[in-house]
Amino acid sequence: MHTRSFGVICGLGCLAAGLWAVSLSAEDRGPAPAVGDKAPVFNANTDTGDLWQTEDRVGRGKYMVIYFYPAAMTGGCTKQACSYRDQAADLSGLDVEVIGVSADPVNNLKLFRDAHKLNFTLLSDVNGFIARQFGVPVTKGGSFKTTIDGKEIVLKRPYTTARWTFILGKDGKVLYKETHVDVPNDSRKAIEFLRGLP
Numbered sequence: 001m002h003t004r005s006f007g008v009i010c011g012l013g014c015l016a017a018g019l020w021a022v023s024l025s026a027e028d029r030g031p032a033p034a035v036g037d038k039a040p041v042f043n044a045n046t047d048t049g050d051l052w053q054t055e056d057r058v059g060r061g062k063y064m065v066i067y068f069y070p071a072a073m074t075g076g077c078t079k080q081a082c083s084y085r086d087q088a089a090d091l092s093g094l095d096v097e098v099i100g101v102s103a104d105p106v107n108n109l110k111l112f113r114d115a116h117k118l119n120f121t122l123l124s125d126v127n128g129f130i131a132r133q134f135g136v137p138v139t140k141g142g143s144f145k146t147t148i149d150g151k152e153i154v155l156k157r158p159y160t161t162a163r164w165t166f167i168l169g170k171d172g173k174v175l176y177k178e179t180h181v182d183v184p185n186d187s188r189k190a191i192e193f194l195r196g197l198p
Contacts, residue, residue, distance in 0.1 A: 030132060035177060042054055045106050047110050047122040049106050063168065063170060065166070066134075069101070078116060082118075084120060086187075094191065095170075103127075103128055141158045
């Protein structure tokens with residue numbers, strides 16, 4: 001059975017992203033792609049350690065939700081991930097692939113996926129490159145303690161990204177960009193947007 005250190009997670013949570021660090025300089029990130037722009041090209045390791053490449057997945061006849069979140073296993077980020085997990089059937093019916101991106105190392109993401117039985121891909125953006133390509137604000141990372149299977153562990157990440165959500169069209173262009181994400185309703189809003197497409 002997986003357990004988490006509730007006090008630590010709720011005390012720090014994903015909201016602590018802005019408290020942990022000083023923002024990197026503005027030149028460290030590019031302009032955010034606007035609706036109608038082609039999505040940035042990038043490669044990253046998944047939660048299983050496999051290589052994920054946009055050239056293999058984006059613009060291949062599926063919609064894609066790419067959401068950036070501050071830190072695996074923390075309160076708000078867990079709530080957001082589980083909402084995407086629980087709405088998998090609705091998303092699949094809309095021909096959508098979901099990708100979660102954070103600066104967590106692969107091992108953190110594996111723990112996150114296993115602890116909450118996540119059913120979509122998590123990407124490890126340990127150098128913050130993907131976030132910067134999308135114009136997502138990046139700050140210095142942090143660490144926190146959590147308990148899994150009765151064992152206390154410390155999860156560290158080099159950077160913390162802001163919480164932004166993008167939806168890409170089947171042609172790989174940005175259809176939707178949300179920079180003020182409503183955590184518990186993020187997946188629902190994405191589904192509503194996709195259902196409203198012509």
